[in-house]
Amino acid sequence: MKAERKKKYISLYNVSKRECKNLVSRPIYLFCMVIAPLFCTFFFTTLMGSGLPTNLPIGAVDQDQTSVSRNLLRNLDAFQQIAITERFTDVAAARRSMQRGDIYGFFYIPHQTAKKAIAQKRPTISFYTNSSYLIAGSLLYRDMRTMSELTNGALARETLRAKGLTDDQIQSLLQPIVIDSHPINNPWLNYSVYLCNTLIPGVLMLLIFQITVYSIGVELKEKTSREWLRQGNNSIFISLWGKLLPHTIIFFIIGSFIDVYLYCYLKFPCESGLGPMIFATLFMILAAQSTGVVMIGTLPTLRLGLSFASLWGVVSFSISGFTYPVMAMDSWLQGIANLFPLRHYFLIYVDQALNGYPMIYSWNSYLALLIFIFLPFAVINRLKKAMLYYTYQP
């Protein structure tokens, strides 16, 4: 009995050693397991390094040309996220500039605005944003609207002063109800925090799917799968374990590095502390590897398996709901979203790192990842059959 167990360990070790040789001999592994994830980490965090875009170029159509309009535009320009880069004489020119992509929006102050306002004729000013660029559009909207409100306030103040009110009274008169917003744990509305925390694990997960499928599929393709199985004591279990264990270790090192980089170096909000996030990363990696095994197990052809992995990995980004909320999707898609491990990782991240809830609140996401981890049992026999009898068709 003991000898039997020892033999198992030895074959596990042998398969792992064999796999390590594979990993070293093909540069694609280095590329996909180390270079690509680290590149993406670096890419996304530097691309959105400023957190919020600043000085978005906008245009101004000032036909009024009075101190009121100039004041308004000067104050608008002073907003951190806005820079008035161009001035136009009419709206058509501004629109063309928007179509050329030079500006993201423009402010329009028509003729005699100030004069009409003083004469109490209620002129209209307008602001236009290019909402094809959603983020830029909504940031501009916020500032331009604030500016319009402020201008109104300033003008109304004049009228009220004339009625004999004090400045304190006026202040509470102009804005009796104030909304204080508290964006929990991301008060800067930092886009990098909002996106990178899920984008980067998403890329890692996509690559894990692909590498898992590839490393198994290439054995089928190159007809080395029998030899692999023989080394694993003819047990699919030991063979798979031995093969994927080196991957797990490498991915875990990379994943932990990403966590440390995000939460310790870049100081992204991490209310739970680093430990739970590294734990979640380990769960995510195991779930992704298991999903990869399921993919090649159901479609035991390298090409089809990789197609499956790519499709699943890429759709993850959209369906996991970190940009566009799952609750806004159709109900059948909300169900399908659960089939993507990234969805569950995202929920864990929100609970742990962002909101700092106790781990018990994420039990269902962890359970879901656990189910993913045990999923390969369903396809293991099919995979073994493929390893023994499969012939590659290009």
Added chain:
Amino acid sequence: MTKKGKMKFSDIILQGMQDTLYIWKREFRLTVRDQGVLIFFILVPLLYPIIYALIYNNEVVRDVPVAVVDNSHSFKSREFLRHVDGTPDVKIISYSSNMEEARGLMRNKDAYGIIYIPSSFSKDIARMEQTHVSIFCDMSGLLYYKAILSACTEVSLDMNNDIKIERAGNTTDRQDEITRYPIKYQYIPMFNPQNGFASFLIPAVLILILQQTLLLGIGLSAGTARERNQFKDLVPINKHYNGTLRIVMGKGLSYFMVYAIVSVYILGVVPRIFSLNQIGLLHTLIMFIVPYLAACIFFAMTCSIFVRNRELCFLIFVFTSIPLLFISGISWPGAAIPPFWKAISYIFPSTFGINGFVRINNMGATLDEVRHESQVLWIQAGVYFITTCLVYRWQILNSRLHVLRKHREMKNKRLLDSREAVE
């Protein structure tokens, strides 16, 4: 060689044309017969846009669930909350007795935000003092925050105006209006009036799909060509395949044919199915897409020399889609992209393809307004055409070298054999 030198120029042209046509036909046949390439050229372009459009189909998030802590319990606070509940963005799911209870709802993901009204709310208003309503938002999605904040701001502005009017003691309606807003203002979101997510993201994804499937498909067929070739070379030994220009043109033409049709579906039919914005002029679109496809095809052909095995193209190219989408400046504004990444983005046709197409398709830009983009695409097409020729030239020389070497080996072997036989 001398024989070729004596060939008339017109003959060379004629032969070149014939070879180009031959290669074009052969590549087309290979493409159609290769199941793997068909997946990329037909199936992915057919299905992917539909998956994306289905996910984002509802465009905006509605009825974000929020919990309310109303410590004021007054007529005014109830009015405020009723109005908030009445907006399309927010739905009040619970009136909690204290903040702890409301936080519990957030922890269980029953609510994505809390609106807190202080006990002094209506008293402050009556006393003509400012009062503060606090909102707390779950930041897992910015759209939740946006929905809750805009609903509350909207309602507070409306109520502020009513309060202002009450206090100003005006005598006529007209005066009320003027006190409310001495200057009216209006917001016009152009080119995507509902601020929808699909209208914003899908056009970019469509263009990116064209480039990525070309990279994958051409990479796959290059990998196949290498695997089938006995020397693992990209260019087969065949009398028609001797001339860089004809190989590159012949292959390029056959890909272009397939993608001309695919583009019609992706850029013409898909937006129509999901009734997305589509205000571009047809001839502008065609004039823009031609250089884009050319740039993509030659870019993909240049990249395809990195693909040594059939399936490697998946591993090399698929993950790049995500960074490429971001570097194009469609979601993260191009004006905020650091100069280094901006420079890198000039390598990829998708950067300019996406920007130009979004402007033509969503904003009705004419060719004049996307001149910069289309010029860069033409330049890219030219540059990548040259690089493709160079790498193919190199590959041809390689394969000739391999054949010569093999030939010499065989000769030596035969020589040895015959010597052995003599002995």
